[in-house]
Amino acid sequence: MFLALWSVKGGSGVTATAIGLAVRHAAEGEQVLLVDLCGDLPAALGLAEPAVGISEWIAADAETSALRRLEVATSVPAVRLLPLGSAEETADVHRRALFASALAEERRTVVVDVGNLHAHPARGGLREAVIADADRSLLVTRACYLSMRRVVRHDHAPDGVVVVREHGRALDAGDIERLIGAPVVAQIDIDPAVARLVDAGLLVNRAPRTFTKPLGRVA
Numbered sequence: 001m002f003l004a005l006w007s008v009k010g011g012s013g014v015t016a017t018a019i020g021l022a023v024r025h026a027a028e029g030e031q032v033l034l035v036d037l038c039g040d041l042p043a044a045l046g047l048a049e050p051a052v053g054i055s056e057w058i059a060a061d062a063e064t065s066a067l068r069r070l071e072v073a074t075s076v077p078a079v080r081l082l083p084l085g086s087a088e089e090t091a092d093v094h095r096r097a098l099f100a101s102a103l104a105e106e107r108r109t110v111v112v113d114v115g116n117l118h119a120h121p122a123r124g125g126l127r128e129a130v131i132a133d134a135d136r137s138l139l140v141t142r143a144c145y146l147s148m149r150r151v152v153r154h155d156h157a158p159d160g161v162v163v164v165r166e167h168g169r170a171l172d173a174g175d176i177e178r179l180i181g182a183p184v185v186a187q188i189d190i191d192p193a194v195a196r197l198v199d200a201g202l203l204v205n206r207a208p209r210t211f212t213k214p215l216g217r218v219a
């Protein structure tokens with residue numbers, strides 16, 4: 001299973017949700033590759049910033065087998081990270097497509113933190129290539145009307161929506177499904193304990209069940 005998670009607004013919860021999904025699949029006995037197209041995953045996983053990653057691989061002419069050597073272990077043995085790296089983005093359409101097809105051919109569960117579609121326009125081509133090849137393209141959003149309007153106007157129609165719920169929001173799952181035209185596959189309640197674990201880089205080790213359980217229906 002190859003899942004691509006994205007948002008249309010910064011701070012929606014994509015990175016936290018990607019980690020939650022990785023933890024959930026690992027708990028079910030799967031090997032998981034977490035892929036970072038956004039740059040926040042090393043910090044959120046409590047890891048040092050890797051020196052090289054996906055962007056260096058795209059800028060070079062390395063084989064797809066070389067991607068394995070860029071992977072970093074996390075504190076959960078079944079979860080490995082493919083970091084973004086820090087090379088300037090290149091406009092090489094062929095390399096982007098090759099990268100996306102390498103993820104599609106993975107035997108492990110692949111969870112990609114695609115990030116905010118409106119951030120870093122130079123990375124837009126890579127994001128689109130990855131979303132196009134994913135089995136499931138998933139929007140992560142707060143139950144926020146202004147975010148919904150952006151999705152409706154945006155080209156990408158998700159296959160499913162993960163809603164990160166603040167207390168007291170007026171929009172419910174039915175409203176969101178009607179606005180976006182895709183099913184709500186998970187609803188996660190905002191939990192200050194989750195925010196603290198993200199800040200401490202410990203979510204992958206200590207994700208509460210109240211956070212990972214609703215993610216069971218996503219794949």
Ligand SMILES: Nc1ncnc2c1ncn2[C@@H]1O[C@H](COP(=O)(O)OP(=O)(O)OP(=O)(O)O)[C@@H](O)[C@H]1O
Nearest residue numbers: 010011012013014015016116190191192194195198
């Ligand atoms: N379920 C949750 N409960 C509480 N806080 C959360 C939850 N999910 C995310 N957060 C917090 O909200 C903030 C944004 O989350 P996160 O970094 O996952 O969003 P993002 O969509 O990846 O943001 P960015 O656009 O910056 O990449 C973080 O401080 C995080 O700890």
Ligand SMILES: [Mg+2]
Nearest residue numbers: 014015038040
């Ligand atoms: Mg993020």
